[in-house]
Amino acid sequence: MRLVIQRVTAASVTIEGKIESSIGTGLLILVGVEQGDSEADAVWLAAKTANLRIFDDDAGVMNLSVKDVGGELLAVSQFTLTASTRKGNRPAYYRAAGHELAIPLYESYCKHLADECGKPVKKGVFGANMQVGLVNDGPVTIIIDTKLKE
Numbered sequence: 001m002r003l004v005i006q007r008v009t010a011a012s013v014t015i016e017g018k019i020e021s022s023i024g025t026g027l028l029i030l031v032g033v034e035q036g037d038s039e040a041d042a043v044w045l046a047a048k049t050a051n052l053r054i055f056d057d058d059a060g061v062m063n064l065s066v067k068d069v070g071g072e073l074l075a076v077s078q079f080t081l082t083a084s085t086r087k088g089n090r091p092a093y094y095r096a097a098g099h100e101l102a103i104p105l106y107e108s109y110c111k112h113l114a115d116e117c118g119k120p121v122k123k124g125v126f127g128a129n130m131q132v133g134l135v136n137d138g139p140v141t142i143i144i145d146t147k148l149k150e
Helices: 039-051 099-117
Strands: 002-015 018-023 026-032 062-064 072-077 131-145
Touching: 002 039, 002 072, 018 072, 026 099, 026 131, 039 099, 039 131, 072 099
Parallel strands: 026 072
Antiparallel strands: 002 018, 002 026, 002 131
């Protein structure tokens, strides 16, 4: 699984002109699921996300987690995070998990993240054409890939 985590002051998902989900200060998380990913990956990523210290403390040092600051959470499925760009100029998505794996792992990640943070995770709609808006704070953007955790 691969995440792109962005510290935001606001983020939203719009589908067909209607806002589906929106948050204030917190994290916008783009979630990509690959073939071979597992429940253990979802659990590990949820804990990592919840405890990632990327919010400023009183001294202006990134030393606080989204849990510490009471931030909101918005997770959006994004299969394009699995893109291979090694050959040519057209990305290939052969590593992307099919719906039968991707949906349960995305939902599991969201559930475990909600449990870790003690608050609901707002979501996009899996497989929908979404417009994602955000105000990246910092900017702070972190990429986490479970295949690189060891």
